[in-house]
Amino acid sequence: MAAHAQHGDHAHDDHDHDHKPTGFLDRWVYTTNHKDIGTLYLVFSLIMFLIGGAMALVIRAELFQPGLQLVHPEFFNSMTTMHALVMIFGAVMPAFVGLANWMVPMMIGAPDMALPRMNNWSFWIMPFAFALLLSTLFMDGGGPAGGWTLYPPLSIQGGNNVAFVIFAVHMMGISSIMGAINIIATILNMRAPGMDLLKMPVFVWTWLITAFLLIAVMPVLAGAVTMLLTDKYFGTSFFNAAGGGDPVMFQHIFWFFGHPEVYIMILPAFGIVSEIIPTFSRKPLFGYQAMVYATASIAFLSFIVWAHHMFTVGMPLGGQLFFMYATMLIAVPTGVKVFNWVSTMWKGSLSFETPMLFAIAFVILFTIGGFSGLMLAIVPADFQYHDTYFVVAHFHYVLVTGAIFSIMAAVYYWLPKWTGRMYNETLGKWHFWLSTITVNILFFPQHFLGLAGMPRRIPDYHVAFTDFNMISSVGGFAFGLSQLLFVWLLIDCCWLKRGQKATDEVWEGARGLEWTLPSPAPYHSFSTPPKIDDSKLAHGDVTH
Amino acid sequence: MSFDPNTRRPQVMRTTLILTGIVLLVYVGFFIRAWMNS
Numbered sequence: 001m002a003a004h005a006q007h008g009d010h011a012h013d014d015h016d017h018d019h020k021p022t023g024f025l026d027r028w029v030y031t032t033n034h035k036d037i038g039t040l041y042l043v044f045s046l047i048m049f050l051i052g053g054a055m056a057l058v059i060r061a062e063l064f065q066p067g068l069q070l071v072h073p074e075f076f077n078s079m080t081t082m083h084a085l086v087m088i089f090g091a092v093m094p095a096f097v098g099l100a101n102w103m104v105p106m107m108i109g110a111p112d113m114a115l116p117r118m119n120n121w122s123f124w125i126m127p128f129a130f131a132l133l134l135s136t137l138f139m140d141g142g143g144p145a146g147g148w149t150l151y152p153p154l155s156i157q158g159g160n161n162v163a164f165v166i167f168a169v170h171m172m173g174i175s176s177i178m179g180a181i182n183i184i185a186t187i188l189n190m191r192a193p194g195m196d197l198l199k200m201p202v203f204v205w206t207w208l209i210t211a212f213l214l215i216a217v218m219p220v221l222a223g224a225v226t227m228l229l230t231d232k233y234f235g236t237s238f239f240n241a242a243g244g245g246d247p248v249m250f251q252h253i254f255w256f257f258g259h260p261e262v263y264i265m266i267l268p269a270f271g272i273v274s275e276i277i278p279t280f281s282r283k284p285l286f287g288y289q290a291m292v293y294a295t296a297s298i299a300f301l302s303f304i305v306w307a308h309h310m311f312t313v314g315m316p317l318g319g320q321l322f323f324m325y326a327t328m329l330i331a332v333p334t335g336v337k338v339f340n341w342v343s344t345m346w347k348g349s350l351s352f353e354t355p356m357l358f359a360i361a362f363v364i365l366f367t368i369g370g371f372s373g374l375m376l377a378i379v380p381a382d383f384q385y386h387d388t389y390f391v392v393a394h395f396h397y398v399l400v401t402g403a404i405f406s407i408m409a410a411v412y413y414w415l416p417k418w419t420g421r422m423y424n425e426t427l428g429k430w431h432f433w434l435s436t437i438t439v440n441i442l443f444f445p446q447h448f449l450g451l452a453g454m455p456r457r458i459p460d461y462h463v464a465f466t467d468f469n470m471i472s473s474v475g476g477f478a479f480g481l482s483q484l485l486f487v488w489l490l491i492d493c494c495w496l497k498r499g500q501k502a503t504d505e506v507w508e509g510a511r512g513l514e515w516t517l518p519s520p521a522p523y524h525s526f527s528t529p530p531k532i533d534d535s536k537l538a539h540g541d542v543t544h
Numbered sequence: 545m546s547f548d549p550n551t552r553r554p555q556v557m558r559t560t561l562i563l564t565g566i567v568l569l570v571y572v573g574f575f576i577r578a579w580m581n582s
Contacts, residue, residue, distance in 0.1 A: 114556045181563045189555040215563055219571035227578055238582045245582040253574060 020523045029124070032116035033523060034101045039418075040123050041098025042411070046487070048090030048130065049404075053480050055083040060442075060476035063469050066461050076459035077145035078137065084148035085165075088265070089172045090130055092399065095407045096268040097122075097179045100207045103414065104183060106514040106521060107201045109192025109530040114185035122178040129171035136161035147457060149258070150225065152239040152250050156232040163233070166225045173218045180214035183207055192513075194532035198292070201512055201538050202285065205292050206271030209299045213260045213267070216303075221257040224250060248313050255306035263302040265399060267295055269366075269406030270337055273359045275512070276413050277341050278538060280356035281348030282509035287340040288539035294333035294340075301330045311379050312386045320379045327377035331370065338367055353507070354428030358409035361436050362402060369397030372447065387457075390450025396443045401436075408435070408486070415493060416502035420520030423493040427485060434482035441475025512538040 021027040031037060058079045062070050071079070101119065105112055113119045136143040141159030144150070156162050187208045191200070200208075227238040228250070237243025239250045270291075278285045285291065307315060307323040315323075341363050350356070372394040376382050385391060408431075416422050445468035450456075454465045461469065493499050502519040513532075517525050 114552070115560065177567055181560055181567075184563060185556045185559040188559055189552045215566055216570060219567050220574050223571050223574040223578070227575070236582070238578050243582075249578060249581055253578065 030120070032112070032120050034105050034113045034116070034119065035418075035521065035523065037113075037119050037123050038098045038100075038102030041094045041101060041126075044123070044126060045091050045095035045098060045407075046490075048086050048094070050483070050487075051134070052083050052086035052091055053483065055079045055086065057476060057480050059083065060473040062459050063461070064473040065470065066463050066466055068460055071459070073459045074142060074145055077147075077457060078143040080457050081144045081147055082133070082137065085133060085144075085169075086130070087399075088148065088261075089169075090126075092265050092403050092407070093176065094126060096207075096210070096265070096403075097176075097183075099203075099268065099272070099407070099410050099414075100179075100183055102418065103514060104186060104204055104207060105190070106517060106525055107204050107512060108187060108190065108195050109513050109526050109532070110186060110190035111524060111526050113182050114190050115182045118178050119182055122175045122182065125171050125175040125178075129168045129175065132164050132171070133168035136164045139164075149251075149254055150228065151254070152228060152231065152247055156228055163229065166229045169225050170222055173222045176214050177218045180211035180218070183211040184215070187211075192526065192529040192532060195513075198289065199532065199534065199537055201271075202274035202288065202291050202295075203268070203271035206267045206274075206295050209295050210264050210267045213264050213299055213302065217257040217260045217264075220253060221261075224253040224257065227253075248310070251310050251313060252307065255309045256303075258309065259306040260299075260302040262395075262398070263298055265403045266366075267299065269362065269403050270295060272406045272410045272413075273341060273362050274337075275538060276355050276359040276409055277344050277363075279413075279507050279509045279511070280351055280353060280359070281345045282350075283344055283348045284511075285340070285539040286343035286346075287336070290336055291340055294336040297333040298330060301326060301333070305330065308377055308382070311382045324377055324379045328374060331374055334370055338363060349509075351508075353412075354423075354425060354432055355409045355413035357429065357432045357436075358405050358412065361432070362405045362409065365397055365401030365405070365436075365439075369394055369402055372397065385450060387455055388450035389446045389454045389456055392456050393443050393446035393450055396446070400443065401439055405435075408432075411490075413507075414514075415490075416499075416506045417514060417517070417519050417521055419494050419497070419499075420502055420518075421493050421497055421499035422502050422506075423489055423499055427489045427492070431482060431485045431489060434485065435479060438475050438478035438482055442472055442479050443475070445469075445472045445475075511536055 021031070028036065028040065031040075058071060059076065062068075062076055101113065104110075133143075139159065139161055141161060144155065144158055144161050144165045146155035146158065150165075187200070187204060227236070230236040231238050231240055231245070237245040239245050239247045241247060274285055274291055305323055305327045307319060308327045311320060311323070345360075352360075372390065376385055376391065376394060412423060412428055449465055449468045449472075452465065454461055454469075504518050505515050506519060507515075513526075513530055514521070516530065516536075
């Protein structure tokens, strides 16, 4: 057991000299504190995860057997569209921003984010954006049903939900851009003296690179949806072939945003796993600089692979070859990362607390998602796989067992630092094993469905696909129920405060500035800059 | 030595302005490029 339990009151307990606002509005609505805003992001993300999950269960319930059982096809399509928008923009991205808010200042020795008031605004835009998006489900004509990719002309043939969705996407984009600017400004300007760029924890590095990706591509999405808006309401013909426009151009613009977006959702996950594995291996991270350069390489490559999402729309052979090989090239820096995680564990003194279990599952299951991605990169094979359940299986391995598992790992890893209490380890392990088993029951059969030709975004299917769909649906409901354990564990730790008191270091092998602070972390940390001791960094002394 | 974030204010403002400029350039740039294509 790596966790140290401590029973006495800590000399620096959180109520010492924190000057925490007392009123609810002052504490949560007007807050400029990075920890409070981080908490708001994480709570918001959890709520969105449950809403998006409920939508996924509607999909899996309808697909339990062939034929139309429970919902109208239009509503089914609305569910697939909204599930994706809610999970991507409401659950995964805000969770990572929440983790960045909580941890980046503490990891680089800064007192807060560089732009605290903008930080508040970045968060408080989000609930309004999602209220707008979810309100479309109650409108005449229902919510958007053309897929999260919003391809015209289908996406703008809906009713007035189009305007609501586009405005919501704009607001989410503004929130993300402001969050990204804040993170870059913080990392570049607020590091404690001695915290050189190449001494920063890998989580901070991955977030710095992710924030640049956000800056570069969120305006592209904003541009694309603005053009959709003007095409629908103001008579332009950006994507209308009848008016001289080109619907395929939307796909190019969308995926120029969309592919880097995929990495926006996975690079911070790489950072989290690179923090957790060294701690529970009791060894410095293997190949720190290689990790940083691999992250930067993946970010660069993410800009030159977008058209692999659209091989089937018709493209010159040279284009197909370029995008195929560029996509395959991403396997090289990603392989470096997987190699380094495994090498960090090699001959380490491993222990398997819940964060480490989720991190190891991430390495294995994300790699499965990576391999199916390589299969999809092969142009002639993609003609078979395109728009089938194989694609659905692929990106759910990357996003659920990749991004979401890393978020779970991060929450378990840093929860004692946030709350000052250990979570219930037994419950954590139950949550891990149930999630890992059921998520594979849910998504692995979808590979077979896709290879057999079952199309995605379809509420009914051929009877030949019944068995695997039934297995997948059972896995889906079991996975969904498993997450209630996680919710209970959080209530138990954060609200009922039933865990043992955590020490400052929390985990025996933990290294890095955040672990030098008391648990729970004081409301204002590092008002005097910490002294950087190279040998105490998470990845060891990299200066020689 | 106290750590006053305000001492970093000029650098923070410069970074913020440069990044905001990039955002606007990308947004307007893609618009113009798409306009030329349609």
